[in-house]
Amino acid sequence: YANLPEIDQDVRSLGIGGLRLEKYTSQDYIIPGLSKKISGLELDVDHLARKVKLELVSFETIYDKVVKDTEKMKHIPSIRPVPGGYLNSRFGYRKDPFDGVQRFHKGLDFSVFTGTPIYAPADGVIQSARYSGKRGKHIKINHEFGYNTLFLHLSKINVKRGQKVKRGDLIGQTGNSGRSTAPHLHYEVHYNGVAQNPMDYFF
Ligand SMILES: [Zn+2]
Structure with a gap:
């Protein structure tokens, strides 16, 4: 879990990478429709970033639930109080x-x-x-x-x-x-x- 923030930063830099592509809109002269394709790519990156974030959040929720359930298990009466009998x-x-x-x-x-x-x-x-x-x-x-x-x-x-x-x-x-x-x-x-x-x- 110590790695989680790093992943988050990677996701963010992916988004920044998408923005950097805007500089090349002048390439439209060379390949018509390229900027359209690039903005489509940006959308994909955005979508992916959101999806990854969502999965991280649900992963953390599951982790919290497991920790809570493990704690709860310790408190549920579950062994015989006396040996045999x-x-x-x-x-x-x-x-x-x-x-x-x-x-x-x-x-x-x-x-x-x-x-x-x-x-x-x-x-x-x-x-x-x-x-x-x-x-x-x-x-x-x-x-x-x-x-x-x-x-x-x-x-x-x-x-x-x-x-x-x-x-x-x-x-x-x-x-x-x-x-x-x-x-x-x-x-x-x-x-x-x-x-x-x-x-x-x-x-
Ligand atoms: Zn009794």
Whole structure:
């Protein structure tokens, strides 16, 4: 991309070259219609210069888009937050293990031993990392671009609110804290505030 301005100058000198041809209109005496041909050539050069410029602009647009998309990719939850683990309770309606009532399960449960490391599924900022009665020790990550992830029932929290994390960073350990019947990780993926099926976010 460092070469782009050079190309631009070449295009400009092409245009100047076209103008220089005007000096030779006196050649009309020798070859009738030559100046007409030359002005036609000038038009072609102009057209070409505009076309090249247009292509450079669209090329830059594509480049910007690729850079932006690459940045976005880093922020989309896309790895399993825990290594292995039996998928116990899936996303969707299920009988609540506490009272047997049908309720929508907004996340995915990984049955894993207490102390299993939890990794950030994408780049982001820790939005909350604290204890509450139902969620137990829990972490919420804001990944920007509309994505959030939630990790409940932990035994240990390794991050602080406001901390930046990268995909694969250790953020905590699984446990059985809060409203939980057995050691597991409850994992949620939200897009624009709506719970998504985390299964769609493992690549
Ligand atoms: Zn759950």
